[in-house]
Amino acid sequence: MSKKNTGIQDADAMSPRGLEPVETLASRALWAVKDCWTIVAQEFTHLVRQPGTFAWQLGMPVIMVLMFVYVFGSAMDVTGMGAGEGYVDYAMPGMFAMTMAFGLMNTAFAVTLNKEKGFMDRFRSMPMSPSAAVTGRGVADLLHAAIDLAIIAGLALVVGWRPGGNLAETLLAFGLLLWLRLALIFVGVYLGLLINNTEIAGNLFAVVFPLGFISSVFAPPGMMPGWLGALAAWNPVSSTANAIRELFHTPGIESFEVQYWIDGHAVIGALVWPALITLAFVPLAVRQFKNLSR
């Protein structure tokens, strides 16, 4: 085929099509990582170009922090030390965990948007790693979550929260938070692929709010009516919140009654819950991704 036009002709020389591609498992894995990184870079260019969206997504947790510390905080007595006493220390770790849970919406929304705008189809018609469109999103969201955490933790320090553990415990606590977020990324990817338009994706808060609130984030499940308390205690978000409270040596929590087995094994819960969620949702997300070519 003759290519006589400018701009098209010399493309052959540089196109990978010229070389007969030898694809080993290793080279495919390498390309999957590179393609994934290209998508991550795209997401971060978005962040720089439109910091408003980023700020908007952070707005909710920030307002919560201020509300629960300054509006309701003084009336809250969860530690039995008196109204308002120690509530900042109790609520802040909960807030961190809740921020991770709310991130689920952003992941799902972004995946649905990519699908709706035709990006998913374009990517899938290209010789790139097919999964990169989705894994890139996941990695970008995890980095995004780390930035969110840093900002919320900074705010928490300003309002008087202090981690009581040593450096290793503190780092482990933040690690557990990201571990939860990672598991929820898979849930978000699955939901994003399942949902067909962003209008529905926008309604996901109806799922995410109970996940965030019916938990030990703002109050110990032991203070709730029995059935709700059971739900809240076994909520994965509670395990993470309680585990990091232990790691931050939050004052007063040792006085909580251990009603359910999970109450006494928060760190195990914070490790195992996200692992189970991941095991369940990775195959679901993969199947949903394959369903795109139905």
Next chain:
Amino acid sequence: MTGRTWAIEAHGLTKRYRGKVALDGVDLQVSAGTVHGLLGPNGAGKTTTVRILTTLTRVDGGTASVAGYDVQRQSRQVRRNIGLTGQQTTVDDLLSARQNLIMFGRLFRLDRAAARRRADELLEFFGLEEAPGRSPKWFSGGMRRRLDLAASLILAPKVLFLDEPTTGLDPAGRREVWQAIRTMATSGTTVLLTTHYLDEADKLCDRVSVIDRGRNFVEDTPAGLKRRIGDEQLEVSIAHPDQLERAGALVGRITGTDPVVDREENTVTAPVADGVEALTSVAAAVRAESVGITDIGLRRPTLDEAFLQLTDGSVQPVGDTALEGSKR
């Protein structure tokens, strides 16, 4: 393959979506280096055909190859040889025009320098070199679409698929995109484009396949297709209903046909071989006989009318868009 090489070859493609038949045995053969139009109303199966040929959708039955590779078994090779511009314009509004092309270049696995070089070439090629740093958000519809086309040309694909490339564009935008497609075609790229505009197929395509309800109807050149669709129609709109009969008789006498008199629309329509001659004669006659008219003009049958004729009236024109609508 013997003798002729087909850039696209499909036989008996069938596809169902939740029990609804989208494709019911579509055949397609496109010679390398030509522009081929896939013409049909909404729900005809155009997009489904393109999705199958671009490896996005699995086929239920039949075989298809693109650039010599089987779309089912060699999808990786197919993807390396095609470009796709789908119905939606997939450019990232938060990146600049140049950043968009570099990102796609990287995903097409060019190294950084090559991706940049290619982006600049394509911006120039598509007349976008003035706006490399601007966000496509501020582009006109035609410019956005050209950037979108540029992104599918990064690897100089052998076969380019354009799904309704000008839908939603204003006339200026359509002309820009047509010009871009013509230029690409002269460089030897095979183009398959879907459209529901007859004039678009006429302006761009070497050959046209008409499909409807997931089946082939006709394959021909645009000129041949127009011949099959039939003569031009002379349409006269009459000002006063009481003059309708007189106008009908007048048009019948001049054109030597039996015109259709529409009492609801107050129009007289007649097929004419020499449109301009008929138009001027009728215009002069209605003036001489003082018949008041509000409009007079020539038009080609619409696609819907054409489908009626192409299928001998045995199939009603498809008004339902349910199939197209239920697809992703």
